[in-house]
Amino acid sequence: MTEPLPIDEALPALLAALGQRGMAVLQAPPGAGKTTRVPLAMLAAGLPARGRIVMLEPRRLAARAAAERMAETLGEAVGQTVGYRIRGEARTSAATRIEVVTEGILTRMIQSDPELPGIGAVIFDEFHERSLNADLGLALALEIRSALREDLILLAMSATLDAGPVAALMGDAPVITSAGRAYPVETRWLPRPLGPDARLEPACTDLVRQAIEETTEGGILVFLPGEAEIRRVEAALAHGLPAGVTLCPLYGAMEFAAQRAALSPPAPGQRKVVLATSIAETSLTIPEVRVVVDAGRARRARFDPSSGMARLVTERVTRAEAEQRRGRAGRVAEGTCYRMWAKGEEGGLAPFPPPEIAAADLTGLALELALWGADDLPFLTPPHPGTLAEARALLAALDALDARGRITDHGRALAGLPLHPRLGHMLIRAGFTEPAARLAALLADRDPLRGAPPDLALRMAALADPRKVEADTPHRVDRPTVERIRAEARRLQRAGSGRDAGLTLAQMAALAYPDRVGMRRKGDAPRWVLSGGKGAAMEPGLPLSAARLIVATDLDGDPREARIRQAVDLRETDLRAVLGHEIRTREVCEWSRREGRVMARRQEVLGAVVLEDRQWPDAPPEALARAALEGLRQIGLPWSPAARRLAARAALCRRDGADLPDLSEANILTTEDWLLPHLTVRKSEADLKSLDLVPVLQSALGWEGQQTLDRLAPSHFETPLGRRVPIDYDGEAPGIELRLQELFGVTVHPTVGPKRLPLRITLLSPGGKPVQVTMDLPGFWTNSYADVRRDMRGRYPRHPWPEDPREAEPTTRAKPRGT
Known part of the structure; x- marks a missing residue:
C-alpha cells in the first residue's frame, strides 16, 4: 500500500x-x-x-x-x-x-x-x-x-x-x-542586510550554526550557489558541531555513492545538515528536512554575444526560487526557513529566473536546428537572433555549416557526439585519440586544479599522474574530478575512431577554440588580442605570461578584457599546421594616429590576430588617398584665409537660394570625390597641413559654379578708380574697407548675393582710420558727410573735402603742396 x-x-x-x-x-x-x-x-x-x-x-x-x-x-x-x-x-x-x-x-x-x-x-x-x-x-x-x-x-x-x-x-x-500539501513554514530574515563587504561563506556558516541552535528536530537543508562554496562552508562547519549532527554535501558532479548518502535518511539519533546547490530545489526527496537555510544566491550560465563567451555568474535568487527552497522545509512537518537577507530586500528580487535559451550559449541549439532543417520551431521563448547568429558563425568556423548555412557531414557527426561542437570538432579532427578524449572531457568538466596557474598542460599532467603533480607542485588535485574526467574520456574514445593526426595539446586546443588564439600585445603587461577580436589578460609572473601565442581555453567572459583561467602555449608552426586554411593575407592602408602618417602594410592574419606584418610598397594611389582622408578627418582641414573666403561666399549664396554645393568642413570631409584626387601623394600630417584647399573648393564648385559665385558674390569690389578691394564674407554681412575719397561720385550702394545684400562699407580716413560704417552710401552723403567733412578738413587739410561728394571725382591723392 x-x-x-x-x-x-x-x-x-x-x-x-x-x-x-x-x-x-x-x-x-x-x-x-x-x-x-x-x-x-x-x-x-x-x-x-x-x-x-x-x-x-x-x-x-x-x-x-x-x-x-x-x-x-x-x-x-x-x-x-x-x-x-x-x-x-x-x-x-x-x-x-x-x-x-x-x-x-x-x-x-x-x-x-x-x-x-x-x-x-x-x-x-x-x-x-x-x-x-x-x-x-x-x-x-x-x-x-x-x-x-x-x-x-x-x-x-x-x-x-x-x-x-x-x-x-x-x-x-x-x-x-494540484493544490499539493505543505505544512506551515516560519520564515526568519536577517535583522539587517549584509554589508557590501560581507563574504557569503562566513555569513552562511553563522546562519547554519544559528539554525542548529534554534531548532531541535529534522534535517537542515542549506542552499549554496556551487561546489566551491559548499566545500568552504563544510570546512568552516566541521569544527564545533554538536554531537549527533553530520554534514553531507550534495551537488551534481559528486560520485553517485556520495549523492546517495545525502539523500538517505539519517541514522537514529542523528541530525543531518545537507549542503546543496539548486539541485535540491525540486525533484529530489531529502528525508526529514524541516529546516532550510537559503544563502540567497544561484549560479547561472550567461552568454555574451559580443564576446562569444559563456560564463557562470552568481546572482541573487528570484522570488520563485526562494519559494521553492522555502517549501522544502514544509514537506513532512511544520518547518523553518532562514533567509540570508533582510525582509525589506525581497521587493528587489526578480520574479523568475530567465529561461536558459535567453541567457546561454546557443551553439548546440544552432547545430540541432541545422540538423533538423528548420529554425521556425514553436519555442516558448524564441532564441535571440544576435546570439543565434554568433553561434552559427562559430559552427561555420568549425566546418559544421556550409556557406549557405546548411549542415555538413562533419556537422552531422558533431551533432551525434555528447559534447559542445567545439570539443566534438577537436575530437574528430584528432582521430578520437586518448589525449584528445581526455582534453575534451577536461574542458567539458570542472577544473581539477582549482587555484593553480592557468596552464592547460598542467591539468593534462594531473589527469595522467595526479601524485606526481602534487609532489612536484604546491597544488592539490581533485581526485574525484580526475576520475570522472578519465571515465568520460574513455567513453568518448569509444564513440568513434579515426587516424591519429599526431596533434600536440596546443594544436588540439586551437581546433576547439579557433576564435581564442591569442597574440601578445606590445608592452610588459601579459595581455593578448584574441583571433575573435576580444582582449584577454592574466596575472604577470606566471609560466604563460611571456608567451607570444596562446590558446585560451577558459575565460571569465568579461566583455572588456577577459581574465584567462586556462590556456596553453602555441607555436606558430603548430598553428599554421592546423588552422593554416583560416589564415588570410590582407593589405591594409590606414591612417595611424600614433605615427601621424599613412601606413601601408601587407599582413597575414587569423581573424584579429596579425601573424606577419610587413610594408606594402606598391599600395595603389586610391588606397593611399583614402587613408590620408581618414587622417584629414582626424586632424581637420587646413583652412587658409583664401579658402575661408571662398567657402563663405558659397555659404552666403546658398543661404539666399543659389544652387551651389555645401562647402562646410563636415560636408567636404564626407564627400570623398572632392578630396581624394588631391591626397594621393600626401602621406604625413605635415603633408596634410600644407594642403591648399582652394583648388579643392574650386573643383567642388565646378566651372559653372565658379561663374555663378563670381557673379553673385564676387571676391573683390572694384572701386571707381579700378582698384580691387577684397570683400570679407566672414562677418554678419559682407564688407569692404576703403578710403572715403575713393567713393566720391558713387551714388548707388554696392550689393552682393542673390538677394542683392548691401555691402557693409567701412569708410577710412586718409590715415587709414575708420571714420564711418554704412550700409547706405547715398544716405551717408546726405545726412552724415557734412559732419565728417568738418572734422576731417582740420585733420587732413591737404586732402579734398568737397561740399557735394556726389559730384566730385574719386581720388586717393592729396593736393600738391602750396595749393
Whole structure:
C-alpha cells in the first residue's frame, strides 16, 4: 500500500485530459508527488495504448532517483518496468515501459528518428526550470505531433511556471492543478542586510550554526550557489558541531555513492545538515528536512554575444526560487526557513529566473536546428537572433555549416557526439585519440586544479599522474574530478575512431577554440588580442605570461578584457599546421594616429590576430588617398584665409537660394570625390597641413559654379578708380574697407548675393582710420558727410573735402603742396 500523496486527487482529471486531448499541463508544487506518481498512473490507465513513456529530468541525479523510487513502488528492480538512461549509463530492458532520461537524450532520439518508434508519451518534468534542452525537446515534440504522430501524448509538468503560455503553445491544452500539501513554514530574515563587504561563506556558516541552535528536530537543508562554496562552508562547519549532527554535501558532479548518502535518511539519533546547490530545489526527496537555510544566491550560465563567451555568474535568487527552497522545509512537518537577507530586500528580487535559451550559449541549439532543417520551431521563448547568429558563425568556423548555412557531414557527426561542437570538432579532427578524449572531457568538466596557474598542460599532467603533480607542485588535485574526467574520456574514445593526426595539446586546443588564439600585445603587461577580436589578460609572473601565442581555453567572459583561467602555449608552426586554411593575407592602408602618417602594410592574419606584418610598397594611389582622408578627418582641414573666403561666399549664396554645393568642413570631409584626387601623394600630417584647399573648393564648385559665385558674390569690389578691394564674407554681412575719397561720385550702394545684400562699407580716413560704417552710401552723403567733412578738413587739410561728394571725382591723392 503506497502512502497517499497530494497529486493523487488530481490524477483522474489529468488522465481524462490526456485520454481526450493527448496533451496537458500539470501544475503541482514541490512534494506533491508528480514525478513518481504520474507516469505510474498513466501506465496503469493504459496511456499510451502502445509504446513506452519517456520522462525528461533536468539532472542525472533526479533521473536516477525518480526511476529508483518508481521501481521501488512497483516492488521491482530498476531496469524492468521502470528504467533510466543518462549520459554514460543505462538501466533498461525489453520490459521497460517507463524510461526516465536526461533532457538531451530525447533530442538525440528525435534527430535519429523523428517518428519516435516505440514511444507513446513524453513527459517534460520540472519544465519550469526552462532548460535549453527542455525547450528544444518540447518544440521538436510539438512539430512531430503536428506532422507525424497525432497519437503522441505530451505532458508538461511544472512546480512554479505560469501554465498559461505553455498551454497556449501546446494548442490550448488543458491545465490541471494540484493544490499539493505543505505544512506551515516560519520564515526568519536577517535583522539587517549584509554589508557590501560581507563574504557569503562566513555569513552562511553563522546562519547554519544559528539554525542548529534554534531548532531541535529534522534535517537542515542549506542552499549554496556551487561546489566551491559548499566545500568552504563544510570546512568552516566541521569544527564545533554538536554531537549527533553530520554534514553531507550534495551537488551534481559528486560520485553517485556520495549523492546517495545525502539523500538517505539519517541514522537514529542523528541530525543531518545537507549542503546543496539548486539541485535540491525540486525533484529530489531529502528525508526529514524541516529546516532550510537559503544563502540567497544561484549560479547561472550567461552568454555574451559580443564576446562569444559563456560564463557562470552568481546572482541573487528570484522570488520563485526562494519559494521553492522555502517549501522544502514544509514537506513532512511544520518547518523553518532562514533567509540570508533582510525582509525589506525581497521587493528587489526578480520574479523568475530567465529561461536558459535567453541567457546561454546557443551553439548546440544552432547545430540541432541545422540538423533538423528548420529554425521556425514553436519555442516558448524564441532564441535571440544576435546570439543565434554568433553561434552559427562559430559552427561555420568549425566546418559544421556550409556557406549557405546548411549542415555538413562533419556537422552531422558533431551533432551525434555528447559534447559542445567545439570539443566534438577537436575530437574528430584528432582521430578520437586518448589525449584528445581526455582534453575534451577536461574542458567539458570542472577544473581539477582549482587555484593553480592557468596552464592547460598542467591539468593534462594531473589527469595522467595526479601524485606526481602534487609532489612536484604546491597544488592539490581533485581526485574525484580526475576520475570522472578519465571515465568520460574513455567513453568518448569509444564513440568513434579515426587516424591519429599526431596533434600536440596546443594544436588540439586551437581546433576547439579557433576564435581564442591569442597574440601578445606590445608592452610588459601579459595581455593578448584574441583571433575573435576580444582582449584577454592574466596575472604577470606566471609560466604563460611571456608567451607570444596562446590558446585560451577558459575565460571569465568579461566583455572588456577577459581574465584567462586556462590556456596553453602555441607555436606558430603548430598553428599554421592546423588552422593554416583560416589564415588570410590582407593589405591594409590606414591612417595611424600614433605615427601621424599613412601606413601601408601587407599582413597575414587569423581573424584579429596579425601573424606577419610587413610594408606594402606598391599600395595603389586610391588606397593611399583614402587613408590620408581618414587622417584629414582626424586632424581637420587646413583652412587658409583664401579658402575661408571662398567657402563663405558659397555659404552666403546658398543661404539666399543659389544652387551651389555645401562647402562646410563636415560636408567636404564626407564627400570623398572632392578630396581624394588631391591626397594621393600626401602621406604625413605635415603633408596634410600644407594642403591648399582652394583648388579643392574650386573643383567642388565646378566651372559653372565658379561663374555663378563670381557673379553673385564676387571676391573683390572694384572701386571707381579700378582698384580691387577684397570683400570679407566672414562677418554678419559682407564688407569692404576703403578710403572715403575713393567713393566720391558713387551714388548707388554696392550689393552682393542673390538677394542683392548691401555691402557693409567701412569708410577710412586718409590715415587709414575708420571714420564711418554704412550700409547706405547715398544716405551717408546726405545726412552724415557734412559732419565728417568738418572734422576731417582740420585733420587732413591737404586732402579734398568737397561740399557735394556726389559730384566730385574719386581720388586717393592729396593736393600738391602750396595749393
